[in-house]
Amino acid sequence: MTLLPLPYARHALEPWLGRETVTLHYEKHHAGYLKKLLELTAGRPGRVTSLEWIIRSSEGAIFENAAQIWNHDFYWRSMQPDGGGAPVGAVHEAILDGFGSYERLRREFLDAGTGHFGAGWLWLVLHGDRLQITTTHDADLPLRTGDTPILCADLWEHAYYLDYRNERARYLEAFIDHLANWEFALANWSDAAARASTRTPITEGSAAPARPPLARSR
Numbered sequence: 684m685t686l687l688p689l690p691y692a693r694h695a696l697e698p699w700l701g702r703e704t705v706t707l708h709y710e711k712h713h714a715g716y717l718k719k720l721l722e723l724t725a726g727r728p729g730r731v732t733s734l735e736w737i738i739r740s741s742e743g744a745i746f747e748n749a750a751q752i753w754n755h756d757f758y759w760r761s762m763q764p765d766g767g768g769a770p771v772g773a774v775h776e777a778i779l780d781g782f783g784s785y786e787r788l789r790r791e792f793l794d795a796g797t798g799h800f801g802a803g804w805l806w807l808v809l810h811g812d813r814l815q816i817t818t819t820h821d822a823d824l825p826l827r828t829g830d831t832p833i834l835c836a837d838l839w840e841h842a843y844y845l846d847y848r849n850e851r852a853r854y855l856e857a858f859i860d861h862l863a864n865w866e867f868a869l870a871n872w873s874d875a876a877a878r879a880s881t882r883t884p885i886t887e888g889s890a891a892p893a894r895p896p897l898a899r900s901r
């Protein structure tokens with residue numbers, strides 16, 4: 684198991700997220716979770732080949748570190764340079780179906796993220812056949828509830844403190860208005876729809892859901 688590369692340069696999200704924020708977040712926090720997981724699972728080589736299986740079958744520190752690796756992989760790909768704003772096409776149609784308008788989604792995203800107490804994650808998920816906004820605490824993630832992640836924002840202070848200090852709302856506004864990767868959202872939404880149509884069971888070693896695919900270039 685290795686650390687997935689960032690899908691862009693460390694300065695690529697400026698001015699919304701600075702090079703120092705991305706570098707520390709990726710090289711210290713994200714990489715730190717992988718280092719810790721490998722320490723915790725040393726001597727159990729058969730269990731570290733599938734991150735998703737560890738997440739679904741573990742508790743405690745092993746779950747927390749595995750989930751944080753998955754969450755960060757997904758987070759980096761939930762952003763892109765010159766992203767954000769209202770999407771077009773199929774995702775926009777799904778947003779209208781789930782929220783009534785993009786403005787309503789944006790408001791729910793900001794309200795849920797700023798209202799979440801402490802560390803955690805802010806998600807756009809597919810719940811059944813509808814998009815929803817939800818949050819999870821600490822390392823928890825929608826894979827444990829059956830919802831399908833579509834986009835996520837890191838709510839841990841290390842994600843934004845260097846750029847925004849304690850102003851989480853400004854960080855989340857930058858995310859939704861300038862960074863959100865709607866092409867990644869579309870890929871996740873399309874994959875979920877395809878899985879639903881084939882009803883593929885998830886078993887150990889299966890590829891569904893896979894670690895996040897690389898973001899598509901604009």
Ligand SMILES: [Fe+2]
Pocket residue numbers: 708712755837839841842
């Ligand atoms: Fe983080």
